[in-house]
Structures are given as C-alpha cells and as structure tokens.
Amino acid sequence: MNDSLKPVVDWLRARNPALGEIPADLDLIENRIVDSLAFMEFILFLEDLVGRELSVTELSADQFRTLHAIEENFLAGEGSR
Numbered sequence: 676m677n678d679s680l681k682p683v684v685d686w687l688r689a690r691n692p693a694l695g696e697i698p699a700d701l702d703l704i705e706n707r708i709v710d711s712l713a714f715m716e717f718i719l720f721l722e723d724l725v726g727r728e729l730s731v732t733e734l735s736a737d738q739f740r741t742l743h744a745i746e747e748n749f750l751a752g753e754g755s756r
Contacts, residue, residue, distance in 0.1 A: 683742065686717070690713060691708055700741050703740060703741060704740055721749055724749075
C-alpha cells in the first residue's frame with residue numbers, strides 16, 4: 676500500500692473496527708465500507724487530506740469505489756483532479 680493511502684485506510688478502519696486488510700481493488704461502496712451515511716463525511720475527510728475543496732457536482736462514485744481509484748483520483752499529486 677502506498678503511504679499516501681495510510682490516512683484513508685486508518686479512517687476506514689476507525690469506522691469499521693472489524694475490518695482487516697483492505698485490498699486496493701476491493702469495492703468499498705458495494706461492500707458497505709463506505710455507506711451512504713458516511714459518504715459526505717468521507718468527502719470532507721478527503722478534502723482535508725488533499726488540502727482543497729472537491730466539487731461534489733463533478734464527483735462520481737467510481738472515484739471513491741476502491742483504494743486504487745481514491746489514490747489515482749485524489750492522491751496522485753499533480754495528476755489528481
């Protein structure tokens with residue numbers, strides 16, 4: 676796991692204490708690791724993590740679906756959008 680994902684994994688585990696290893700390609704939404712009630716809280720957490728506001732109208736659930744997608748879409752440095 677990339678170090679940039681550690682805070683994300685820690686956040687997910689804090690809300691899902693029984694959660695073990697999280698594979699990078701595990702569907703976080705389908706497996707209810709991030710449910711609809713926690714989704715906005717998760718977006719706010721990511722905003723704090725990346726240091727910028729995320730435009731909710733431009734976001735897609737697929738951008739949050741897996742750790743790999745989160746890293747690619749939000750934590751990849753200059754390539755993030």
